[in-house]
Amino acid sequence: MVRMGLGVTVCLLYAAEWVEQNGLTMRPISDPVVERKFLLYTHKNRSLSPASMAFKEFLLANAHEFLVSKPTTI
Numbered sequence: 864m865v866r867m868g869l870g871v872t873v874c875l876l877y878a879a880e881w882v883e884q885n886g887l888t889m890r891p892i893s894d895p896v897v898e899r900k901f902l903l904y905t906h907k908n909r910s911l912s913p914a915s916m917a918f919k920e921f922l923l924a925n926a927h928e929f930l931v932s933k934p935t936t937i
Contacts, residue, residue: 864870866885874882874889882889903919905911911919 865872865887873892876889879889903922905915905919
C-alpha cells in the first residue's frame with residue numbers, strides 16, 4: 864500500500880535500499896525516540912555448534928554497524 868501511495872509503514876534502517884528502489888522516502892521518528900533491543904538466546908545446558916558459535920561471534924563483532932548502543936554480554 865505504501866508503494867502505491869495509499870499508506871505509511873514503520874521499518875528499520877536495513878530496509879533503506881528497498882525503500883529507495885521503490886521510490887519511497889524514509890523519515891526518522893524523532894518524538895518519541897524509538898529504540899529496539901535485539902537479544903541472542905542460547906540453551907543454558909547445551910554447547911553451540913561451530914556454525915552457531917561463528918554466527919554469535921560475527922554478530923558481536925559487527926553489532927556496532929547495526930545497533931545504536933554497544934553490545935553487552937552476560
